[in-house]
Amino acid sequence: MKNSKKHIPDSIQKELLSLGSLREGVSMSSVTTFKTGGAADYLLEPFDEAAVVSAVSLLKSESIEFHIIGGGSNLLVSDTGLRGVVIRLADENAGTQVIDGLIYAASSVSKEKFIAEAIEKGFGGVEFMAGIPGAIGGGIFMNAGTYMGCFSDILRKIRISDYQGNIREVQVTCESSGYRHMEIPENSIILGGLFSLPENDDPGGVRSRVDDIIADRWNKHPMEFPSAGSVFKNPEGHSSWKLINDSGLKGFSVGGAMVSEKHTNFIINNGNASSSDIFRLVKHIQETVYRRFSVNLETEIRFLGEF
DSSP, rough: TSSSOOOOOOOOOOOHHTTEEEEEEEEESSSSSOOOOEEEEEEESSSSHHHHHHHHHHHTTTTTEEEEEEESSSEOTTTTOEEEEEEEOOOOTTOEEEETEEEEEEEESSSSHHHHHHHTBBBOOOGGGOOOBBBHHHHHEEEEEEEEEEHHHHHEEEEEETTTTTEEEEEOTTTEEEETEEOOOOTTTEEEEEEEOOOOSOOOHHHHHHHHHHHHHHHHHTTTTEEEOOOOOOOOOHHHHHHHTTOOOOOOETTTEESSSTTTTTTEEEEOHHHHHHHHHHHHHHHHHHHOOOOOOOSSSSEESSO
16 A cells, blocks of 8 residues: 555664664654644664765655654644655754854754753854744754744854765855755755854843843734644745734634634644645635635745655
């Protein structure tokens, strides 16, 4: 069957176990912010960057299917799950370090921890990240941000590896980054990034601003429900939330998935949504907005699996 589980030979499993935590049949609902999705055949959480590189090289050489995810935000995994190995780059113990005046964070570092450690190390300029879920790798991949700024404003170099294990750093330029987009060489893994942040001698002030921004996000966004953050990019000259709102879709539901009444560019899981519910709601929103305004809404969220 097309969606049947793919068994990995014991010898390969043993090698993967030497590189990180390996579990079978893990529900993707436990590692995504939508809290939906079927089971992954195997979920690997590598010990460190070297383990990430070794794992990908091994799986590629053995022609074993794999998927790389971060903190599970901006992601919708199908109800049929994912075949092969899901490599999860999200580690609550991962931290940052200062290198030649730049702050380095591995892909697995959460944005929340990045903010806290940057402030602790005497830096500022991280306020725009406050309240954005997920890990640094995903933020780099999609050039995450808000109206206050985005990753490319502070990101100077991206550390990547190809599938054969060759590691290098690529410069971030105006040409290589754009709105919710970062130019990453094909067949590459984002290992981390080097950020240039302004020095700040008032950590208490920065923390206070971060706290205020998070409180504001809780006030304006449906943070109390599982979601993937903003679902759609803003089309040029438009705001997605307004197009959706003016199409009469506030509160519209498909199964357990609903357009948030607090912010209409959020789809929330009311507690019993399936990935299919969310997917069908995404399509309904796109079709309705296009019929009403002749504007195509492009998703920010990434789809993994079969829909």
